[in-house]
Amino acid sequence: MSRPFLLGLTGSIGMGKSTTAKMFAEEGVPVWDADATVHALYAPGGAAVAPIAAAFPGAVVEGAVDRARLREALHAEKAALSRLESIVHPLTTAAREAFIAAHAEADLILLDIPLLFETGADQLCDAVLVVSVPAPVQRARVLARGQMTEAQLDLILDRQLPDAAKRARAHHVIETHSLDETRAAVRALIKEIRSRHA
Numbered sequence: 001m002s003r004p005f006l007l008g009l010t011g012s013i014g015m016g017k018s019t020t021a022k023m024f025a026e027e028g029v030p031v032w033d034a035d036a037t038v039h040a041l042y043a044p045g046g047a048a049v050a051p052i053a054a055a056f057p058g059a060v061v062e063g064a065v066d067r068a069r070l071r072e073a074l075h076a077e078k079a080a081l082s083r084l085e086s087i088v089h090p091l092t093t094a095a096r097e098a099f100i101a102a103h104a105e106a107d108l109i110l111l112d113i114p115l116l117f118e119t120g121a122d123q124l125c126d127a128v129l130v131v132s133v134p135a136p137v138q139r140a141r142v143l144a145r146g147q148m149t150e151a152q153l154d155l156i157l158d159r160q161l162p163d164a165a166k167r168a169r170a171h172h173v174i175e176t177h178s179l180d181e182t183r184a185a186v187r188a189l190i191k192e193i194r195s196r197h198a
């Protein structure tokens with residue numbers, strides 16, 4: 001039996017990753033969620049809690065990683081992010097591999113990874129799908145959630161690989177203008193992958 005086709009999904013903040021990933025799941029495609037994995041690793045009982053407590057004293061509160069405190073620790077020292085990554089990335093890799101192994105019978109698996117290119121995870125994908133909308137639409141969507149200021153959004157955008165660079169490296173791009181168009185594009189892409197890799 002051939003192994004599953006690994007489709008990576010990424011896109012900048014507010015571009016529609018979660019919405020698009022949900023559509024793949026609704027079509028019966030197993031979806032691995034990198035963000036949810038990191039949240040589980042940081043929660044009480046999560047495998048990242050003890051090593052993070054050792055590396056960043058003060059960042060663990062009541063048995064869970066406190067993201068605000070961890071952010072402060074990262075600001076304090078330049079080498080801290082790579083130290084954190086050397087703890088988190090092997091754990092997320094192991095979780096991802098376990099997920100893929102558990103769905104070995106699937107023909108297609110979606111890997112939803114916000115920092116797909118930044119972490120080099122694109123290299124393990126058979127193809128990469130980038131979701132995108134023009135910058136003003138993205139900005140309006142993120143600000144409409146009412147969870148951050150324009151300055152906070154600009155800071156996050158500064159840290160992410162720009163949308164144009166993501167699109168340039170993608171095998172497939174879906175413009176997430178409307179839910180109906182996006183669903184149609186998701187269905188067409190699943191069909192195309194299935195027909196080419198059957």
Ligand SMILES: CC(C)(COP(=O)(O)OP(=O)(O)OC[C@H]1O[C@@H](n2cnc3c(N)ncnc32)[C@H](O)[C@@H]1O)[C@@H](O)C(=O)NCCC(=O)NCCS
Nearest residue numbers: 034038067070071084085088089092115118119156159160
């Ligand atoms: C730094 C942390 C504590 C901030 O958590 P918080 O809930 O405040 O924000 P969130 O996770 O949404 O990240 C906000 C932004 O920070 C940037 N960012 C986060 N992690 C990284 C990273 N490893 N490399 C570069 N940028 C990053 C991204 O642009 C992201 O959009 C958290 O992101 C973290 O623990 N990161 C390290 C784990 C990691 O590398 N995750 C990436 C997927 S494996």
Ligand SMILES: Nc1ncnc2c1ncn2[C@@H]1O[C@H](COP(=O)(O)OP(=O)(O)OP(=O)(O)O)[C@@H](O)[C@H]1O
Nearest residue numbers: 012013014015016017018019141176177178179182
């Ligand atoms: N295909 C679409 N058509 C219309 N609106 C959409 C579509 N996809 C997403 N949106 C809207 O854009 C906003 C952001 O979507 P979503 O949460 O899926 O993005 P995301 O890329 O996962 O964001 P983040 O990186 O912040 O987690 C939501 O408010 C959603 O309503």
